[in-house]
Amino acid sequence: MTARTTHLDDSVRGAxxxxxxxxxxxxxxxxxxxxxxxxxSQLNHCAFCLDMHLGLARKHGVSERQLDLLDAWEEAGDVFSERERAALALTEAVTVLTDGFVPDAVHEQAAKHFDEPRLAHLIALISVINTWNRLMVSRRIPAGSAKW
Structure with missing residues (x-):
């Protein structure tokens, strides 16, 4: 696959x-x-971001078992903690926005595991990765690309 464009304004990238x-x-x-x-990144089919963040996940100690089962986290039993499951449910709700909003039950579950500042940062992180995913997928930036 060839990128449609690799141009991204430095101020946008930096922000x-x-x-x-x-x-x-x-x-x-x-x-x-x-x-x-x-x-x-899995949900958004972003190969560039998957390539990058899978490597970073390993570097930060995420187990291969968790990475292998991440796409089926809801069915993975005790592979993920309740806190991780709450964060992953929130990630899916924010990323997909099926009904145009994050369901109250998903937000409430996350709020049980994260204090308000951490929850705000988690939502911000999910929003930022979704923006990166959309920038990379819409421009067709391939995994491992040096130009993006």
């Missing part, structure tokens, strides 16, 4: 990178941040 870094810092859990970003 998104800064927003993502701030959200990760505020969440304070690098492994969970990568799980969330991988899951959103």
């Amino acid at each position: 998104l990178q800064s927003a993502g870094a701030a959200a990760k810092r505020g969440l304070g859990e690098p492994a969970l941040a990568e799980l969330v970003q991988v899951r959103a």
